[in-house]
Amino acid sequence: MAITRPEKEKILKNLETGLRTAKIIIFVNFHGLNVTASHKLRKLLREIGVKYLVVKKTLVRKALEAVKFGGEMPKMEGELALAYSENDPLASAKAIEDFAKKNKTIKLIGGVFENGYLNAEKIIALANIPSREILLGKLVYVINSPIQRLVVALSRIKK
Numbered sequence: 532m533a534i535t536r537p538e539k540e541k542i543l544k545n546l547e548t549g550l551r552t553a554k555i556i557i558f559v560n561f562h563g564l565n566v567t568a569s570h571k572l573r574k575l576l577r578e579i580g581v582k583y584l585v586v587k588k589t590l591v592r593k594a595l596e597a598v599k600f601g602g603e604m605p606k607m608e609g610e611l612a613l614a615y616s617e618n619d620p621l622a623s624a625k626a627i628e629d630f631a632k633k634n635k636t637i638k639l640i641g642g643v644f645e646n647g648y649l650n651a652e653k654i655i656a657l658a659n660i661p662s663r664e665i666l667l668g669k670l671v672y673v674i675n676s677p678i679q680r681l682v683v684a685l686s687r688i689k690k
Contacts, residue, residue, distance in 0.1 A: 539590060546586060546594040555620035556643040557627055557654060560609035563636035572630055572637070581616045581623040602648035605641030620644060621660055628658035
């Protein structure tokens with residue numbers, strides 16, 4: 532059944548407001564994804580606060596043109612879904628990338644981060660950034676390492 536013009540306008544309006552408030556938007560090609568895997572992906576994303584929408588490409592292009600992000604929009608080939616988050620952008624990118632590694636049918640096409648378009652490689656690079664806690668642990672290790680080495684060196688000096 533075809534979507535009527537007022538329904539399309541309502542979807543477009545909701546999509547524009549969601550894209551304006553999102554910290555990250557990820558374009559996903561889900562061609563070949565079966566129903567059970569799709570439900571798992573939706574449940575995973577819902578748990579971390581990511582909205583996942585399957586919308587017609589023409590409506591997505593209109594919404595993205597209305598929001599006016601910088602850079603060049605990636606080619607949107609295949610069946611398109613949007614995953615966007617108003618919370619932690621790296622967690623949503625990491626969740627989708629991990630799911631894409633397990634299910635080869637889903638592919639990242641690109642996305643929007645900090646009001647600029649990114650290609651798939653940059654979105655994957657964002658997904659591979661360690662979490663804040665891991666980075667803080669590494670920072671503490673780097674700060675503590677010289678002191679620890681000095682203590683070890685001094686303790687080995689014999690009187």
